[in-house]
Amino acid sequence: xxxxxxxxxARTPAIDFDFGKNHLKxxxxxxxxxxxxxxxxxxxxxxAYLAALGQGSCRFDFELIYLNSxxxxxxxxxxxxxxxxxxxxxxxxxxxxxxxxDDTMQELGEEFGEDLENAKFHLEKMSG
Amino acid sequence: MLARELYDIRxxxxxxxxxxxxxGYVTEAVLSGVGDAIKQKLLFDDAxxxxxxxxxxxxxxxxxxxxxxxxxxxxxxxIEPSYSGIRYGVLTIGQExxxxxIYAGNLIQRSDIKRLRERLSKIRGMNKEELxxxxxxxxxxxxxxxxxxxxxxxxxxxxxxxxxxDFDFTDVDDEYAFFTIKASV
Numbered sequence: 001x002x003x004x005x006x007x008x009x010a011r012t013p014a015i016d017f018d019f020g021k022n023h024l025k026x027x028x029x030x031x032x033x034x035x036x037x038x039x040x041x042x043x044x045x046x047x048a049y050l051a052a053l054g055q056g057s058c059r060f061d062f063e064l065i066y067l068n069s070x071x072x073x074x075x076x077x078x079x080x081x082x083x084x085x086x087x088x089x090x091x092x093x094x095x096x097x098x099x100x101x102d103d104t105m106q107e108l109g110e111e112f113g114e115d116l117e118n119a120k121f122h123l124e125k126m127s128g
Numbered sequence: 129m130l131a132r133e134l135y136d137i138r139x140x141x142x143x144x145x146x147x148x149x150x151x152g153y154v155t156e157a158v159l160s161g162v163g164d165a166i167k168q169k170l171l172f173d174d175a176x177x178x179x180x181x182x183x184x185x186x187x188x189x190x191x192x193x194x195x196x197x198x199x200x201x202x203x204x205x206x207i208e209p210s211y212s213g214i215r216y217g218v219l220t221i222g223q224e225x226x227x228x229x230i231y232a233g234n235l236i237q238r239s240d241i242k243r244l245r246e247r248l249s250k251i252r253g254m255n256k257e258e259l260x261x262x263x264x265x266x267x268x269x270x271x272x273x274x275x276x277x278x279x280x281x282x283x284x285x286x287x288x289x290x291x292x293x294d295f296d297f298t299d300v301d302d303e304y305a306f307f308t309i310k311a312s313v
Contacts, residue, residue: 010160031188033156066181068188069280076267101177104185104288111264 001052004045012038013064019049022056026078027063030071039074046078050085057091062109063126065099072108079112079119086118095122145229146222153202154217159191166221175228182288182313183221183228189281190219190232190309198234199304224312227290233308241297241305248295248309251286259287285311 001019008014013028024046032038049058060082067075079094086092094116096109106123113121141149147169150162166187170180194217202214217234236244254262266280286293294310 010164066185068185068192069284070192072267072280072284099177102181103178104182107260111260111267 001049004042006042015042017045017049022053022058023061024049024058025061025063026075027061029066030064030074031066031068032071035070035074039071039077042074043077043081046081050081050090053085053090055089055091057093058085059093059095061095061097063097064105065102066105067108076112079115083116083119086116086120092119093122094119095124097124097126100125141220144222145224146220148219148221150220151218152216153214154191154194154198154219155214156195159188159195162191162219163187170228179228179313182290183230185288186230186285186311186313187219187221189285190230190311191217193281194219194232194234197236199237200235227312229310229312231308231310233306235300235304236297236307238299238303238305241307244307245295245297248282248293251282252292252295254286256287259283263287282309285309289313 003019004015004017006012006015008028011029012032013026013030016025016027018024026042060078062075064075082092082094094113096113098105098109100106109123113123148162148166150158163184167180167184170183175183195213195215198215198217200216215234217232219233220231222229222231251259251262263280263283266283282293289311291312296308297305298308299305
């Protein structure tokens with residue numbers, strides 16, 4: 001499967017989905033002009049990957065500095081997809097990295113983590 | 129005379145502690161540009177990371193609310209999809225008693241006052257834990273009626289604010305009212 005790599009822009013996060021290594025990452029800031037337009041290709045790529053993953057394992061890193069409320073909805077949809085794959089037997093590790101200076105992002109991570117039952121959730125401080 | 133008039137406007141704003149004032153048509157490009165200037169200004173102020181991010185977060189939600197919900201389009205009296213993405217609004221950022229204060233205002237239909245007042249009064253009366261629960265509920269739930277976004281924006285503003293949000297309405301004519309929301313960080 002072709003990897004998905006989208007560089008960060010001022011208002012959109014970097015997407016680095018390395019499907020060969022089963023390591024997916026979303027990092028930076030997210031407050032796109034049009035959330036649907038930005039996230040739809042990301043959802044499609046993730047759906048195709050997770051459908052083929054089966055009982056395999058994968059890791060998803062969220063390293064977000066800031067996200068607006070409509071992006072939070074998109075992040076929730078990503079979490080739901082990961083949780084659904086884990087419920088079907090995949091070994092899914094979700095990492096939420098937050099800036100230790102911003103407890104709002106830590107709380108948001110906790111809130112997303114509460115809804116994961118099958119995927120394993122890890123809440124960690126960003127390094128540096 | 130020219131300079132004096134404009135300088136007077138500037139002085140009025142400065143006296144109220146306002147460091148940014150925007151009144152005019154707002155687009156996503158305005159949000160990007162003004163947002164960047166705000167970030168830089170707060171960095172020069174040595175604002176801590178959380179304050180900087182919170183002011184920015186409130187600013188983004190308020191600007192996007194204006195772009196989506198202000199009823200004032202470039203063609204007077206016309207609200208239609210061809211004018212989506214450009215709406216008239218007023219936004220200021222200032223300092224009051226050590227807080228950064230963000231005001232946003234735009235025209236709305238008077239018939240929307242009741243719904244907005246109920247929604248905002250509910251949010252205003254909530255503590256941090258209740259806001260957190262409401263945020264999760266809205267994140268999971270369907271968008272509220274009359275809401276083009278996730279219905280989360282006001283909750284996000286209230287969560288980022290260090291004091292309860294404030295809001296007000298003033299009638300402009302039979303059909304329209306001016307809506308203002310204030311958040312302190």
